Amino acid sequence: MLRTHPALLTQVLAVNAVLIAATVLAATLMVHVDPDAVADRRRLALLACALLATVLVNGLVLRRRFAPLEHLIAAMEAVDFSGRGAPEPQPAGSVPEVARLRQAFDRMLERIDTERARTAGAVLQAQESERARVARDLHDEANQALTGVLLRLQATAERAPEDLRAELRETQAVATQAMEELLRLARELRPAALDDLGLAAALRTLVTQFGRRAGVQAELTLEPGALDGLGEDAQIVVYRVAQEGLSNVAQHAAARRLRVSAVREDGESVVRIDDDGRGFGPADAGGGLGLTGMRERAVLAGGRLAVRSVPGEGTLVELRLGGAA
Numbered sequence: 001m002l003r004t005h006p007a008l009l010t011q012v013l014a015v016n017a018v019l020i021a022a023t024v025l026a027a028t029l030m031v032h033v034d035p036d037a038v039a040d041r042r043r044l045a046l047l048a049c050a051l052l053a054t055v056l057v058n059g060l061v062l063r064r065r066f067a068p069l070e071h072l073i074a075a076m077e078a079v080d081f082s083g084r085g086a087p088e089p090q091p092a093g094s095v096p097e098v099a100r101l102r103q104a105f106d107r108m109l110e111r112i113d114t115e116r117a118r119t120a121g122a123v124l125q126a127q128e129s130e131r132a133r134v135a136r137d138l139h140d141e142a143n144q145a146l147t148g149v150l151l152r153l154q155a156t157a158e159r160a161p162e163d164l165r166a167e168l169r170e171t172q173a174v175a176t177q178a179m180e181e182l183l184r185l186a187r188e189l190r191p192a193a194l195d196d197l198g199l200a201a202a203l204r205t206l207v208t209q210f211g212r213r214a215g216v217q218a219e220l221t222l223e224p225g226a227l228d229g230l231g232e233d234a235q236i237v238v239y240r241v242a243q244e245g246l247s248n249v250a251q252h253a254a255a256r257r258l259r260v261s262a263v264r265e266d267g268e269s270v271v272r273i274d275d276d277g278r279g280f281g282p283a284d285a286g287g288g289l290g291l292t293g294m295r296e297r298a299v300l301a302g303g304r305l306a307v308r309s310v311p312g313e314g315t316l317v318e319l320r321l322g323g324a325a
Contacts, residue, residue, distance in 0.1 A: 016058050020051050068098040076105060123300055125233070135189040138182050146179040188243070199227050199235045203242060207260050214250045217257045226262040227269055234321050237301040238262075238271055244290045245273040245317045253277025253315060265320075273317040279309045294319075 150172060157168040194202040200222055211218030230238065242260060249255050255277030262271045291307055294317070298305040303321035 013059055013062060016062075017055065020055060023051070069101075072098060072102050072105070075102075079109070132190040135186040138186040138189070142182050143179055143186075146175055146182065150175050150179070191239070194235070194239055199230070199238060202239055203260065203262075206239070206242060206246065207258075210246045210250070211258070214246075216249065216255055219257075219259045221259065221261040223261075223263040226264045230269055230321060234269075234301045234303070237297045237303065238269075238319065238321065240297055241294050241305065241317070241319050242271065242273060244294050248290060248315075249273075249275045249277060252280070255314070267322070269321045271319045271321075274314065276314045279311045279313050279315050281309075281311050 153168055153172045153175065157165050157172070160168055191202050191205070193205045203222070204220055207218045207220040210216070227235070227238070246258070246260075249258055253275050255275035258273070258275045260271070260273050262269065264270070291305075295305045298319055298321075301321060303319060306318045306320075307315065308318075309315035
């Protein structure tokens with residue numbers, strides 16, 4: 001268990017107080033030793049007042065000089081790596097040592113941000129490469145195997161007795177449904193439209209298919225130039241956040257209308273997913289909604305994700321990404 005030490009300011013004041021007290025004690029002893037000094041009590045009182053004033057001024061000066069250090073400690077404790085903004089300005093009157101410490105701390109944060117930005121692309125690319133591999137396996141291997149099963153079932157049904165044909169046709173229907181589901185999963189894992197036609201077309205396909213499948217009035221609004229300048233990683237993040245947001249609407253919101261929009265605000269691309277569903281409170285924010293994963297994806301691409309929801313009044317998911325590639 002770590003021992004708790006007094007604050008540095010308290011330690012310095014304590015040392016000064018001990019030194020001053022020792023001085024007072026020495027002066028008092030001198031007064032008692034020297035009979036001539038005993039008569040002059042005014043000097044002793046004046047000395048006591050001077051020492052008291054010294055203690056007060058010392059405490060005031062030390063507190064003022066230690067204030068920048070306390071401010072730096074508070075800034076360090078308040079750092080949020082999920083959405084860190086510009087560094088706070090250094091307070092006026094900082095001593096050179098504290099200023100150097102603050103500069104070293106800022107340089108450390110810059111190195112952390114640089115390293116995180118360098119590895120973020122690799123993380124996203126690894127995730128998408130694995131998704132693409134699984135999608136190819138589903139499409140090429142599992143789908144081909146199911147196609148072979150369907151052909152064998154069809155050939156068997158043509159030669160089977162009449163009482164078995166109906167059962168074989170039902171088996172064919174189940175196999176066909178499984179094949180369609182595998183194809184849907186493969187498209188969700190790595191949508192071809194994202195690679196072939198771009199982010200805007202992929203979002204249109206995603207929203208249209210979602211509205212048709214979920215029975216929700218879904219609308220997509222893309223402001224001209226809203227998605228311009230986004231790099232490949234940022235485009236993947238936009239698509240995945242939209243995909244997860246729509247999945248949440250289908251599973252939890254019980255919404256009737258949904259609106260997905262992309263606009264340009266303050267030099268950033270802003271994507272919003274707004275529904276009129278049941279919403280949720282703060283206590284339900286982490287219950288299987290995938291918000292943590294969405295926020296992590298946004299941070300990896302240098303963006304920010306905000307979620308605002310009120311029970312009974314719907315949910316708004318907002319993703320903000322810088323325009324730099």
